[in-house]
Amino acid sequence: LAKTTQPISMDSYEGQEVNITCSHNNIATNDYITWYQQFPSQGPRFIIQGYKTKVTNEVASLFIPADRKSSTLSLPRVSLSDTAVYYCLVGSSYNTDKLIFGTGTRLQVFP
């Protein structure tokens, strides 16, 4: 059973910043938060992973508050090619929770 809750869908326009929030109230001490992106008929692609505070890489930022019961994926200046489904997963490398996908958030970017 997925341990995360996300909005089903979001709309945005090109050039805007998009923030997708994930709720994981029962996150365990050893759990990491991992986000994947998936385009139609392709396998999911890893975007970013974090444990606490803020993580940034070349494509996104991940904000995690001190209680770790939620997290926010931030996509700066989205383009049409960012239209995809975004999944938040929670788990540790020592269990299989990290492999359980929730419903995901379908992001639609408009011109």
Added chain:
Amino acid sequence: DTEVTQTPKHLVMGMTNKKSLKCEQHMGHRAMYWYKQKAKKPPELMFVYSYEKLSINESVPSRFSPECPNSSLLNLHLHALQPEDSALYLCASSQEGRETTEAFFGQGTRLTVV
């Protein structure tokens, strides 16, 4: 090489056929997974192999039979499938026992059962 390669990309099979899906990775990952994904739904975990041993079977019907011949290869043998088994089948791999939860996914095999 950070790729997971799945073959074939597309497969059409009859309900009496036997076919196999193949997955290969050369990243030294010791955990490999099979997922099933229906249209507009999230991937559903089917099987997990850890160090070439089946560690998780998520109550998958016996018409799906996984096999892990070595640490780089993962097969999914299909027999007597039903039309409702038509889906995108995804393979993934990851490190075991490291502080990372990153999994690498293949592009999937689009299976149609007729």
